[in-house]
Amino acid sequence: MKLTTKGRYAVQAMADIAAFGGASAVSLSAIADRQGLSTAYLEQLFLKLRRAGLVESARGPDGGYRLARTADAISVAAIVEAVDEEIRTTACGGAPIGCRGDGGRCLTHDLWAALERHIETFLEDVTLGDIVTGRFAAPLSLSVVAEALA
Amino acid sequence: MKLTTKGRYAVQAMADIAAFGGASAVSLSAIADRQGLSTAYLEQLFLKLRRAGLVESARGPDGGYRLARTADAISVAAIVEAVDEEIRTTACGGAPIGCRGDGGRCLTHDLWAALERHIETFLEDVTLGDIVTGRFAAPLSLSVVAEALA
DNA sequence: TGATAGTTGACTGTTTTACTCGGGTTTCTT
């Protein structure tokens, strides 16, 4: 789960469709205008989003993109994973064992694995619908609950 | 809060000191041997860790580094922040308002701010002591609790 | 049949990352 501007732009563009696209498709140029991005760059992003099955395209005049599922059924995690290639494996990357090359397990492996799961859980719980309506604050309050329990 | 291998190496090295350093200081070459890192790189990291007040140094033979506080009083967040320069401000970076340049607020700003806080909270709750003893799994179980509540 | 708009791969400049190098300075041991 990489977190770059690419992923942020993708979420932003998808949120734009969720917010402004009704029954009709939304063209990239419309998104570019509203969000201040270049259409050329959006093309690259939507190529991946379409292949990931998150949007459907319509060609020709009045064409554009529309969400493949409802906004509430598309998680932010799915969007980020679609455009940001898989995180490159660091030394510890693939195998949970053998981080040090000598068969020993590095001291911190579990920590980063836990953090990664933590981030993924957070982003999986937030949907496009949450962003458009502002409801996405919910998962945050849960961490407050957790802190109160500790 | 950037998350790079630099930060991971720093945490790994600090954990090494917490695990292997008793009363005496731990030399960089000892850490380098155990963790499979280069001393030259470790020097760079520990320069920052020392300036951040996380470790104290002792020069001369038998010198090295020791933790400035107890392992339980040093959070992973503090280590990562010490070595990874402040996150460069993206378009949205500084101001919560005006992400789009036209005075409007971008749709996703709050989301990324919330995620950032989420990550920081997680790393602030984990200490070097937790890593060495394996106790750091605690924050994870809390998220499980949160999920059960949802 | 022409305009609109998606489709696609290749390409490129910049920035960041992840290091290394070389030369210091301090302190302990003998």
Add this chain to the structure above:
DNA sequence: AAGAAACCCGAGTAAAACAGTCAACTATCA
């Protein structure tokens, strides 16, 4: 006093990733 161990510190660098562009093509609708 000599020498070695170890920290101190700035400069430099090769490779990768990032962010974004370009050009050419195809499909659809009016």
